[in-house]
Amino acid sequence: MLIELEVARRLIDAQFPEFRHFALHPIESGGTDNTIFRLGDSFSVRFPKRAEAAEHIDTEKFWLPRLAALPVRIPKPQAKGAASSEFPYPWTIYDWCPGQALSETEVKDWAQAAKDISTFLQALQVMDTQDAPLSGPRNHFRGVPLKNRDALTRAAIHGLADEYPEPELLHHWHDALSATPHRESPVWLHGDLQGGNILVFEDRISAIIDFGLCGVGDPACDLMVAWSVLPKQVREPFRQQIACNEAAWARGRGWALSVSAIALEYYRDRNPHLSHISRQTLSAILTDG
Numbered sequence: 227m228l229i230e231l232e233v234a235r236r237l238i239d240a241q242f243p244e245f246r247h248f249a250l251h252p253i254e255s256g257g258t259d260n261t262i263f264r265l266g267d268s269f270s271v272r273f274p275k276r277a278e279a280a281e282h283i284d285t286e287k288f289w290l291p292r293l294a295a296l297p298v299r300i301p302k303p304q305a306k307g308a309a310s311s312e313f314p315y316p317w318t319i320y321d322w323c324p325g326q327a328l329s330e331t332e333v334k335d336w337a338q339a340a341k342d343i344s345t346f347l348q349a350l351q352v353m354d355t356q357d358a359p360l361s362g363p364r365n366h367f368r369g370v371p372l373k374n375r376d377a378l379t380r381a382a383i384h385g386l387a388d389e390y391p392e393p394e395l396l397h398h399w400h401d402a403l404s405a406t407p408h409r410e411s412p413v414w415l416h417g418d419l420q421g422g423n424i425l426v427f428e429d430r431i432s433a434i435i436d437f438g439l440c441g442v443g444d445p446a447c448d449l450m451v452a453w454s455v456l457p458k459q460v461r462e463p464f465r466q467q468i469a470c471n472e473a474a475w476a477r478g479r480g481w482a483l484s485v486s487a488i489a490l491e492y493y494r495d496r497n498p499h500l501s502h503i504s505r506q507t508l509s510a511i512l513t514d515g
Contacts, residue, residue, distance in 0.1 A: 229261050229273045233312050238271065241307050242319065245269070256499020257422060259438065264322060269304060273317045280315035282438025285359065287318065290437060293353060293414070298346040299323055299433040323433035328455060329421025329503055334429050340460040342431035343424070343451060344467035351413040351445050358414065361443030368417035369443020371407050372477060375484050382487040390508055395483065398511055402480020406473040408444035416440055419451040420503055446470070449478025450485060453510040454503065461514075479514070482507050 231252055239246045248266030255262050259279035260272040274280040287303045294300065300323075307317040333339050361369030383395045416423075417439030425433040449470065452461050465475055490504035 227275055227314065229313055231263070234261075234263055234271065234273060237307060237310060237313060237317070238265070238319075240310075242305055245319070255422075256497060257436070258493075258497065258500065259436075265319065268322050270301075270320050270322050271307075271317065272320065273313065274315045277315065279438065280317075281364070283316050283318050285364075285440065286437050289358070289440065293350070293437075293440075295349075296346060296353070296434075297349050298342065298431060300437065301433070301435055323425055323435060325425030325427035325432035327422045328424040328426050328431075329499075331426050333426060336457055336460045337463065338429075339426075339431055340456055340464040341467060343419075343455070344464055346431075346434060347416075347419075347445070347448055347451075347468060350416065350448075353414045355412065355414060355442045358442045359440075360412065361415070361417075361441040361447075365417050365439040365441045368439050369412070369415045369441055369445075369447040371444070372402055372480050372484065376403065378488055379484040382484075382491040385491040386487060386508075390512070394512055395487065395508070398479060398483055402476050402483065405476035405480070408446060408474070408477070412442040413445050414440065414442055415445055415448045417447060419448045420454045420507075422499070422503065424451075424455065444477065446474045446477035447481050449474065450482035450507075452478060453482035453514070454486065454507040458510070458513070479511060483511055486511075 231250065235250050238250065245265060248269070251264045253262040253264055258275065260274055263271045265271050283306065287306060290300055290303055301320040303318055303320055305319040309315055361367060367374060379399055383392055383399065416434065416437060418436055423434060423436040424431060425435060452464055456464055486504040486507035489500050490508065494501045
């Protein structure tokens with residue numbers, strides 16, 4: 227469900243009058259979960275587009291403050307708005323994280339960007355997991371064993387056979403499935419580490435946003451960033467910086483393949499932004515060499 231600017235303005239003014247005099251501007255986004263507005267200079271507002279996205283609000287509200295010590299800035303929830311007769315879902319005000327989505331800007335120093343991302347992931351993976359949400363239905367199964375995504379991934383690959391070589395994609399998928407599974411304790415993962423959720427400001431990674439799919443599970447899930455974001459020339463240095471073994475790297479490629487194939491097969495006629503990211507990822511996998 228999309229929300230009009232006038233409705234958003236009324237909800238903010240009625241529930242949080244302290245923000246009444248802050249200007250409100252829509253922010254263009256290719257995401258499928260939220261309609262986003264900038265509120266004044268220091269805040270953003272996210273209105274879920276569907277009930278499933280609204281379920282992520284409490285996850286972020288509870289856990290983002292507990293992950294605030296990460297070395298890269300993450301959003302800080304400021305207030306939770308209530309559903310009303312004009313809008314059926316709860317919504318959230320966050321602080322504003324400056325920067326432009328990495329998928330929409332030019333990166334001048336990819337080596338530094340890869341280092342910033344690996345530093346973020348290494349810090350995230352050692353955060354305290356006590357009582358943390360396990361990967362599963364709540365976070366679209368991000369971080370579960372890849373075999374749990376086998377049927378969906380194969381179906382998506384077959385559905386893209388008019389655009390991509392099915393045997394080659396299946397080869398990479400089989401390679402990921404045959405890799406040794408994650409047998410250590412589950413660790414924190416972001417769950418959706420792609421270019422739209424990584425912000426760049428003044429030529430550096432400035433923030434990581436959208437933790438709605440976070441949870442604890444196999445950290446190889448977040449390695450999909452190596453194909454969904456990073457160019458080939460920094461992929462191997464990133465692998466060395468993150469210090470993962472061959473099995474984890476193969477699973478990470480499998481995660482990149484699974485997520486991008488499923489997204490593209492579903493959205494290619496409906497969401498140009500996500501389709502573009504998915505195509506870039508699949509091309510990176512096929513040319514990985």
